[in-house]
Amino acid sequence: MIWKDYVFRRGIEVEELWDQMFLDRRRSKRPVRLLYVTGRGFDVRANSVMSKFVDRLRASQCKIEKADLVIVGFTGYQLSDELHAQTAKNVTELEDLFSGVGNCHTLTIGDSVEGEDDISATIILRDSADRVLKHLTDQTDVILDVSSLPRIAYLTILLSLLARIIPQGGGGQGLTANGVTLQVLVAEDARLDSQISSEDPSNELTLIPGYSEALQSEALRDDPLVWFPILGENRFAQMKKIEEAVPSSAEVCPILPHPSKNPRRGDELLVEYDSILFAKRETPLSNILYVSESHPFEAYRQLIEAMLRFRKTTGIVGGCRLIVTPLASKLITVGSALACFEMKLISADYKSSVAIPYAEPKRYVASIESMKSSRAEISALVLTGDAYDGSFQPNGEDLSG
């Protein structure tokens, strides 16, 4: 397991973690070369995350050798005029916040693929990840703030960054990754998330680049298939779209957020998806997996262990195909992405390959008032870097989760 030990902080502890990391950097006299990737979205949470990060960076008095901000924008979404205005305002704020630290670059997903007018979303995502990776040169710190990025965008970027920074997973240099610290930041507010509704799922099922073979390969077509839908509220249309692509013979293992702040959340989700999971597919209740709603590494562990179990048991018939559909919160989605990344690495023999299909909504509806009144809690997942070299002990705590 790559992240058997991990670094995960939430709330006030996040800023303490940054202080420790920058202090360590200053003591070892190593300058900071920063790449900060965030989204050009209507969600104001990205601004508060960056504001806090830049504050701590400045306060640390670390030497900043270079810093680049990549704001990833999107086309093709239907938003109200109010949300469009909020998006523009957010970008200006982000650029202002970062202007004292380094350079800002804007990258719009979907505007650079030329040649044909019916390009698939997977190609566009592949191209976008490619363009983000071009900014990754000799940085020491890479921050991916997923707060205002659509799911397919941050999954693609995160998995591409991981493939570049730790191509061998836990092997080789291991998670130290030559001192490149990759952090994923998430500002979550479950109340606000439940108020942002997404409609009109794309007619075309999008497969995260690099994670498509299990669903598309002719060689694997006759292999058994295991589907892990990670359930979240208000995603019925997307779930239905994805379900149509999953053969009915598939073994379905729904993943529920439990424990959860709302103890009835799991039950409510089962009711919401009853027609797909139970009325139609007759999924056995014993197939349900439970992961903590606020702990991404718990989701990672549960999912990777379940995948490995299936891989082992189906090994007798030549392996199986695995499909993960993350529809839950951002934290759980990031955790499941880590599991998919690891599963792909250990499936290099191409048996038990893993796919991540998604039906991206085309229209978001949200209230500006509820966004402004949001009290999001920041979480930080440190995935690689100095934190894993054994000598770094933030606040003197043990690394293991």
Add this chain to the structure above:
Amino acid sequence: MAYRANPFLERMSEGTTSDQEFVQLFAPKVLERLQEDCFKGAVHIFRSPPGGGKTTILRAFTPNALRAFWHARPTQPEAFAQLVERGVLDETHGPQLLGVLLSCASGYADLPPGASGANEGMFRALLNCRIVLRTLRSLTDFISGPPQSTLDSIRLEYDGTGQDFPAIPKDASASQLIKWAEQRERDIYSQLDTLTSSPSKSAAADVRFEAILWLQAVRFIHNGRVVAPRRLLMIDDIQRLRKSQRALLIEEIVELRSAVPVWMAGRNVAFADEFLAQGAREGRDVREYPLEEMWGNNRNSQQFVVFAQNILDRRFGLQTAVPGGSFGQYLAENFSSVELERAYAEAQAKFRSEMQRHRGNVRYSEWLSRAENAPPVVNVDTLLDLYTARILIARDEANRQFSLQLIPLSSEDFEERDSSATKGAAEIFLNHELKLPYYFGIERLCTMSTNNVEELLSLAAALYEGMKAKQILRRQAEPQLLPREQEKRLKDAASRKREFIPRSHTEGTRAQRLLDSIGTFCRERTFQPNAPYAPGVTGVRLSHSEIAKLQRVTKTTDPLLSTVKQVLFECVAENLLVTRDSSASSAREGGTVFYLNRTLCAHFGLPLQYGGWQESAIQTFAEWMETGLQPSRNFRLEVS
């Protein structure tokens, strides 16, 4: 089977149904409609909206399904006879045709875009290795033995025509060839994972679709004899390819002039640009079969009704909750006398109040007395007569505004002016005003499905739930679903279909707004007192020049009309709108009529017949799509 609780919810093309169940559910009428030349070496394109039955047809010709047809010959004699007649099955030896089925919904559209040789080469390479792989796997099914030992016992030979296919190893055994194909597919995926926009020079790339030539040239020797000499390549879901890939595939396969027939199946969306010029590509080597037209045009859909009833009865036979052999026998076709008498009393009252102003008019005296004299027995015709009289008087009144004719209109005049179209209008007026059920009975159920099997099944599923409920509640005295009960269930299903549009389409909200507007517009035109477009308006027409304007539009030149184009294409592709050519006349140029899906017609309370349409314009479509159309206040029939 997960759906046994309601057998109408299962899709036959799904891999879940076993081949035995597939054969049991398969309605053989579709085989009858397949043209004789389908098995000749050419490219045959089957197209329809989703749920039109494409994949079901293709699956019927895969080795396992053919074997199941052969085994089921005592119980499925009709399908068996059809397949024997076409030489696909042999009475003694079973399957004679090796059907190789591949889907394009497997990553081709995610290959690097652009018309470079490397990109096109990678597309060809991926399809080539998959054809080889699927052919060999289908061969093991054809021979019907344990896959690995069967493969090991197959010898590959090539005919002496000198046909060369350098990309495919010619001296490999069947097992080695499978390994080669698997590895080649894997290499292509590895290349795609490198996250670069264009493939590297070392990436797999083929110069032509030579797996088709390989399929034509290879001989399979098993136990010393040649097996599966007849082959059929079936490529499904071609709408999932990019436009350029689709064009390349069709063009190059046609150019190969293979002796192996190649069937391609795709949704109408793949031919979106051509929905205005249907059949334009048809030629000697490419033949198109629009599945919805296989059942005749929409005005004469009797053939589809027979096919649909067969499908429904086969599914009905799978369940045990409702006894009996036929689905249709549980759908009542007649009203009760109480219901009719109540409706007649109401209709008569409305007639009197509406005709009050004509009381002293000698011109209508005979017609009025004819309509008002209550017959000894009330039936649907007497009800229709009342409404027909109202319509004919309204028409006469509109036509003679400026003339002064005082000669009374006779009963003969009434008969002369009455027509089936006027009767149709009267019937929908009855539904509109008195809520007398209109959407019921097996024929109307089939019409509502718009020649689409999936829609038929979803409507039947709703009715079946009602039949089952009656059984559970032990109301055996009336086990049939009454017209009112049928209509309620069908209209609920229609509303659900409409409500689901925003959740299942890329531009769903806009598509729903446009369809709602068309529905509102059609209602206003249909329910005018004189029923000028009897039985009613259910479509809107765009002239050729309007459509040409739409085709020229691009995202950059006019984003709004470009969205109209996309929404319209998507609605046509998804069967929400059905297109029909409209020929030119001395007063107007030709064009295309966009008829509402018949299930949606039920949602809007419109008649189910085709034929009534109104001229429109793309600018109007744009307004409807963006802001919708509100019903006007002077909706007379509704007010009255």
